[in-house]
Amino acid sequence: MENQKRTTIYDIARKLDLNASSVSRALSGKSNVSETTKALILKTAKELNYRPNSMASNLRRGENRTIGVVVPRINQNYFSNIIAGIEEVTYQKGYNLIICQSNESYEREVKCVDTLINQHVSCIFLSISADFENNEHLKSVAEHGINLVQFDRVDDSLDTYKVLCGNEEAAFEAVSHLIEQGYKRIALLEGPQNLNIFKQRKAGYLAALSKHGFPIIENLIIENAWTRELGANATKDLLSLPEPPDAIFASTSDFAALGVLDVAQSKGIKVPQELGICGFSNEEFTQITQPSLTTIDQFSKEIGKNVANLYFQKMKKGLATEVGKIVNIKPQLIIRNSTLKNSV
């Protein structure tokens, strides 16, 4: 069972006293083969349990109907939804997906890209890791004639196709909403600034403050607070300031926002009356917390679909030179109880 030889087109040809090329033609639905022999070939192919060897045909044709995906983490809702979106499109196009996770490590990201290049994938969809160092590996993708679509966490300096998700405007909206609700001292939990998305979210925060004439208070901005625990620690620090904030925008993630809520509850601080909390990503649990958390939905599955469509509808057809190289998915502010100071 282990090592029996699989049937090839030659086996079929031999059995029917035909030539392998006829079999190939028949199986790939070419027109130049008579209906009778075609039927015969299809029949015996089935009998012999024939399966095409895609390694061989890929090699011969010089193209591999496979797309490589590199994400920081597979098992994070945001990314697994993107992958699901990608898969929905690629499956229907008959393409396979090779999935790699960088585990937020730059070194590993480089290795993933390397193996994908070796696999001769048609395209790579990639979101960079948290400790991104430089873009040599991404340049080498292009050097090997492989298409590249960056999404979400992208290297701006590289002129590739990109799917972005309006981080700056989302942060702007969120902070504006906090201001409209009457919060006066709004803190920011920010993520690693080598990632574009966190830079943009910070920019949105700053823009909203300045638009409403609010001062920028440096010690209300906490770096690297992007897990539940780090969010909680940051909150403890913030609340013990002489002039503590009355709202915290956890721009990094809903997990950080959850950490904020943890601390607020353990200290008996009322949310949203005494402290407003806003997260980022619309994780499932944000509607379950007490109070439910205001957050930003990024339409992650949509992002995935757009990434894949960008490849199939534009790149592959050689369309879109400059126009349409960048797709923007507009995120949406989801207002819930954790910031509704006025309405409670």
Place this chain on the structure above:
Amino acid sequence: MENQKRTTIYDIARKLDLNASSVSRALSGKSNVSETTKALILKTAKELNYRPNSMASNLRRGENRTIGVVVPRINQNYFSNIIAGIEEVTYQKGYNLIICQSNESYEREVKCVDTLINQHVSCIFLSISADFENNEHLKSVAEHGINLVQFDRVDDSLDTYKVLCGNEEAAFEAVSHLIEQGYKRIALLEGPQNLNIFKQRKAGYLAALSKHGFPIIENLIIENAWTRELGANATKDLLSLPEPPDAIFASTSDFAALGVLDVAQSKGIKVPQELGICGFSNEEFTQITQPSLTTIDQFSKEIGKNVANLYFQKMKKGLATEVGKIVNIKPQLIIRNSTLKNSV
């Protein structure tokens, strides 16, 4: 950029006035090649930006260092964690992963398996879809000399390697715990019975009842309640019975348990005093609800690692004929407030 030819071992050979076979030997680290030429080859390979063509070498060697994974849904915590576990092992072994999702559709599951067979993957890791019909496609995997590891949702009738996760004992423990807490009328939300896991969970429920001398009450058992909404509907029905249950075991998922909690809260029923609730899977949100939900942790990432290790440590080495074909991951009951009637 798009269509330039990639450098091959012939290009390197030509440049160094050597033979392609020497280059091949040098690059694949064989011993029978002098240190000097080896160094030379490696150097020029780098200069020419050479990348091995794995399609070609796979074809030649007759093996594809790729593993196919088929899951019902990629973007479900349980499965994405399993995939993360698988990836952790396969990455380190230098294997690639082709991921497919069946979307709980049998037809699509068959297609996924088909493409994986065509890809000549070394092994398929699979968890069957909800509307599983028959195992013809799984049999054909073996017929093509491809290894198969089933996990979690498996077809018991097939003699393959399996990674299971003690569904029956977990359900037994959960229901025993409910009984010990003093609940008298324990309802069951059950899933599609064509899936082994739901059958086993039901069996565990029944076994626990009978062990403690509890009667089996048919109308406390609700079929197909495995989403939040279906769980809520089932709960409404249950609570309007003349003799409603005082505990509900949502054996299908934590989402169903959440639906139960929704209804309890909207009806002002106190959890756990008037109604005990137990879920299944230890989703992230179960520790966030008010009250927190008792559930069962399945160690999903561990399952993934075990699946992959089963292949690398046993199947691939031809070890383990009968012994060790089935690995059992013991799940763990996580007791939280939603069932602690006695302690509140």
Place this chain on the structure above:
DNA sequence: TTGTAAGCGTTATCAT
């Protein structure tokens, strides 16, 4: 409509 033959980029086997 069918057959012939070359070639995709490797690697394995044999000879040198």
Place this chain on the structure above:
DNA sequence: ATGATAACGCTTACAA
């Protein structure tokens, strides 16, 4: 230690 050659299974000009 290195070279020549065939082969993996398929596709595709080209010839018949």
